[in-house]
Amino acid sequence: MSQTSDKNSSIRLKRDHQSSSLIENPLHNNSSSSSSSIKKIKQQHNNNSMDKDARNRYPSSSSSTYISSQNSSTTTKKLIIKNLKTTSLTPSPDYFDKIWPLLKQALQAILTGTNSPTNEEQLYRHIDHLCTISTNETNISLPSLLYDNLKKVLDEHMQALLPSLLSETNDSNDYLRLLNSIWNDHIVRSILIRQLFIVLDRTYVLHAAVPSIWELNQDLFRRYIMQNSIISNRCVTGLLKLIEQERRGETIDRSLMKNLIRMLIDLHLYKKDFEPSFLQSTEELYRNEGRQLIQTLELSQYLSHIERRLQEEQARITNYIDQSTKLQLIHLVENNLITNHIKQMLSKNFDKLINENRFISVALLYDLFFRIGISVINDLREAFGNYIKTHGRALVVDADKDDKMVDELLDFKEKLDHFLRECFHNNEKFSNTLKDSFENFMNQRANKPAELIAKAVDARLRSGNKEASEEELEKILDKLLILFRFIHGKDVFEAFYKKDLAKRLLVGKSASVDAEKSMLLKLKQECGNIFTSKLEGMFKDMELSKDIMTAFEQHMHNRKTPGTVGMYVYVLTMGFWPTYPTVSAILPAELCRLQEIFTSFYLSKHTGRKLQWQYTLDHCLLKGWLKEKAVKEFHVSLYQALVLLLFNQHTDLNYKDIQEQTKIQEAELQRTLQSLACGKIRLLNKKPISKDINIDDRFTLNTSFDHKLIRIKINQVQLKETPEENSSTTQRVVQDRQYQIDAAIVRIMKIRKTLSHAQLIAEVFSQLKFPISTSSVKTRIESLIEREYMKRSTDNANVYEYVA
Numbered sequence: 001m002s003q004t005s006d007k008n009s010s011i012r013l014k015r016d017h018q019s020s021s022l023i024e025n026p027l028h029n030n031s032s033s034s035s036s037s038i039k040k041i042k043q044q045h046n047n048n049s050m051d052k053d054a055r056n057r058y059p060s061s062s063s064s065t066y067i068s069s070q071n072s073s074t075t076t077k078k079l080i081i082k083n084l085k086t087t088s089l090t091p092s093p094d095y096f097d098k099i100w101p102l103l104k105q106a107l108q109a110i111l112t113g114t115n116s117p118t119n120e121e122q123l124y125r126h127i128d129h130l131c132t133i134s135t136n137e138t139n140i141s142l143p144s145l146l147y148d149n150l151k152k153v154l155d156e157h158m159q160a161l162l163p164s165l166l167s168e169t170n171d172s173n174d175y176l177r178l179l180n181s182i183w184n185d186h187i188v189r190s191i192l193i194r195q196l197f198i199v200l201d202r203t204y205v206l207h208a209a210v211p212s213i214w215e216l217n218q219d220l221f222r223r224y225i226m227q228n229s230i231i232s233n234r235c236v237t238g239l240l241k242l243i244e245q246e247r248r249g250e251t252i253d254r255s256l257m258k259n260l261i262r263m264l265i266d267l268h269l270y271k272k273d274f275e276p277s278f279l280q281s282t283e284e285l286y287r288n289e290g291r292q293l294i295q296t297l298e299l300s301q302y303l304s305h306i307e308r309r310l311q312e313e314q315a316r317i318t319n320y321i322d323q324s325t326k327l328q329l330i331h332l333v334e335n336n337l338i339t340n341h342i343k344q345m346l347s348k349n350f351d352k353l354i355n356e357n358r359f360i361s362v363a364l365l366y367d368l369f370f371r372i373g374i375s376v377i378n379d380l381r382e383a384f385g386n387y388i389k390t391h392g393r394a395l396v397v398d399a400d401k402d403d404k405m406v407d408e409l410l411d412f413k414e415k416l417d418h419f420l421r422e423c424f425h426n427n428e429k430f431s432n433t434l435k436d437s438f439e440n441f442m443n444q445r446a447n448k449p450a451e452l453i454a455k456a457v458d459a460r461l462r463s464g465n466k467e468a469s470e471e472e473l474e475k476i477l478d479k480l481l482i483l484f485r486f487i488h489g490k491d492v493f494e495a496f497y498k499k500d501l502a503k504r505l506l507v508g509k510s511a512s513v514d515a516e517k518s519m520l521l522k523l524k525q526e527c528g529n530i531f532t533s534k535l536e537g538m539f540k541d542m543e544l545s546k547d548i549m550t551a552f553e554q555h556m557h558n559r560k561t562p563g564t565v566g567m568y569v570y571v572l573t574m575g576f577w578p579t580y581p582t583v584s585a586i587l588p589a590e591l592c593r594l595q596e597i598f599t600s601f602y603l604s605k606h607t608g609r610k611l612q613w614q615y616t617l618d619h620c621l622l623k624g625w626l627k628e629k630a631v632k633e634f635h636v637s638l639y640q641a642l643v644l645l646l647f648n649q650h651t652d653l654n655y656k657d658i659q660e661q662t663k664i665q666e667a668e669l670q671r672t673l674q675s676l677a678c679g680k681i682r683l684l685n686k687k688p689i690s691k692d693i694n695i696d697d698r699f700t701l702n703t704s705f706d707h708k709l710i711r712i713k714i715n716q717v718q719l720k721e722t723p724e725e726n727s728s729t730t731q732r733v734v735q736d737r738q739y740q741i742d743a744a745i746v747r748i749m750k751i752r753k754t755l756s757h758a759q760l761i762a763e764v765f766s767q768l769k770f771p772i773s774t775s776s777v778k779t780r781i782e783s784l785i786e787r788e789y790m791k792r793s794t795d796n797a798n799v800y801e802y803v804a
Contacts, residue, residue, distance in 0.1 A: 307364055
C-alpha cells in the first residue's frame, strides 16, 4: 500500500482476488468474522466524497471504498488499514440454489401483493453479488441463470391470471374494469420488480441480447393476456361499445377508456387490434347517419349536426383516442357527412339560407367545405354565383318592378356583401364570383338598368331629397356607382344622367354643387376624361352664364330702361347639353323685348356665334292676387306661366282658345293644363271634371284657391319624364352607337386594307365598349358598302376591301 504526500490525497481500495470482501458473504461458514474491520484514521475530509459507482455497487455497505485524507500542512500522514484479510470471491457451487429461494419468495410476494420475509436490502445485496461474480466454479453464468428463473416466475404468474379473464361475463363494463385493474396491478408490480433487479438490468441485460426486465414484463403480458383472442376481442368490443354509448349521448367512464387504450398503445397493439375496428365502426355509423339525416333534416340542422359530430370526435381524441388516429378519424366524419353529400347540401335549401339571411349557417357551410378542399369550395362558389344570377335576374327583367329595381339591387348587393364578409371571409374568388354574377344578370335586360341607375342618382342629387346628410349621400352615391360598374351600356347611363343633370342645373333643383361635382369626379375616376368631358362642359357653361348675366344686368342698368319683369339667361354650348326639340310659343311682349335686347348684347360681344332659344326647361316666378287673398308666388314652367297669364284678360277659356293664343304643342299643352287643373294644387277649374284633358274642356281661374305657403311650386312637371322622352333618349343612344360602329369599321379597314368577315367582326368587338351584336355590326358593314367606304373582294365574298 503506497502513501501519497499530496496535500489532498485519496487511496482507492481496488477489489480483486487478493483484496478482502467488504460485503457480508452469507455463503462462508465464518460469515460473522469474514467482514474486514477497517479502522479509519482521523481526517478532515468526510466520506461524502465516496464514488457514486461504488455506492451503486454496494448500497448497503458501511465501509467506504474511498478513504481520503487532507493535511492542513505539508506533513504527510500515514494511512493504516488493520486486520485486512484475504478471502475468495468465487462462490460455492450451491451458491445460487441457496439464494434463489429467497429471491423467488420476494418475487412472488411482489406479484401477489404480500410482504416479503426477507429484508429488501439483503435481497439487493444478493442480486448485486450474483451479478458481480458472474460465474460459479462450474462456469455457469449466474446473471443468465437469475434472468431465466425470473422470466419463468413471471411466465407462471401471467398464466395464472388467465382464468379470471377467460371466465364468462355478461357485463362488458365489469370486464373492462377487471382488465384495467389487472393492468394497473401489473404496472405497479413491474416497477417494483424492475427496482429490485435494477443491478441485473444495468449489468447482464445491458450486454446480453435479451429484453429489459420492464420489456420482459410487458412482453409476457402482451403474449399471454392481450394476444389471447378471447381477451383481446372482449377488450376491443367493450371499448367500441363504450364509444357507441358516448356517441348516443350517454355518459361513460372516460378514465377507464383512456387507461385501456393507453395499455394497448404501450403493448404495441393499438394499431393492430383496436384502431382498424374503431375506424370501421366509425365509418359504418357516419355513413348510415349521413344517408338518413341528409333526407330528414333541414340544411341548417344538418350542418349543426356535422359541427357537433366533429367537435365530439375531436374531444375523443383529446380525452382518450391516440393522436395518430386523428387524421383518419376526422377524415371519416368529413367524408361520410360532408363529401358524400355535397350536391344534396347545395341543392337542398341553400337558396333558402341566403334568402332568410342565415349568416351563421352559411358561414358554417363554408367552414365545413373549406375543411374538405378547394374542389368542394368551388362547388359552393358556383352555387353562390347561380343564386345571384337567378335572383338578380328576377329583379331586372320584371318591368313591373322597375320603380323599385335600383333600391332592391342596392339591398341585394349589400346583403351579398355581408355574406361575403361574414361567411366567406372576403375570399377573393367568392368576391370575383359576386362581381361576375352581378354583371351577368344586370345586362340580361338591355339599357333599362342603366337608365334606372341614372334616375336613381338624379333622385339623390335633387334638392327635394331630404333623406340623407352629406356623408350619407356620399355613401349612397358610392353604392350606386358600384351598380354602374356592372352595366355594359354606360353610354345609356351617360345619356340619361346628362339629361337629368341639365334639368337639375337649369331648373335649380340640384341639392348641392359639391355633391354634383363629387359625383362627376367619381365618374371621371371610373370611366376616364372622355366620358365626363361633356358633363364638365355643362358646369363650365353654368359658371360662364353667371358672368354673362352680371354683364347683361350692368348693360340694362346703363340703358336706363328698366322693365316690369326680370329675365335670367343660361348660354349653353350645344355640344355639351342634351338635344331638345325646337318649339315655338307666343311670349308676352315684355319677354320678347328682353330677348331681343339680350341677343343684341351677346352677339355684340361674341361675333360669329348663333343663339337659339330653348323653352323646354324655362321656368318663371309669378305673383298672383286671387280676389282679396294675400299675394302668392308661384314657381311654374314657362308653358304654365303662358297659360296662367291668359286669365289676366279672360275669365273663361276653352282648350282651343288656349292652344291658339299660346301656340304650345299639343302634347306639352295637355301636360301643362293637367298640372294646373288636375293636380294637387289647382289654379284652374276644369269642366267637365275629370283627370284627363280633352279638346272640349273649358277652364276658369280658381278664385277660391288658398294655401298656407306664400311661395308655391307647381313646376314639378318639368322634372318628370314622359315615356316619349325616355324613348327619344334611348333612340339617340342607339343612333350614336351606329355612328361609333361605322367609325370603328372605317378606322380598322383604313389600317388593315383587307380583312375577312370574321376578323373584322372580332376587331370591332375588341374596340367598342358598349354591348353590340354580330347582326348590328353586319348591318353597319352593309351600310358602309352601300356608301362605298368599303367593298367585297371579287375573289371572296367573305373578304372586305377598303375603298380609299
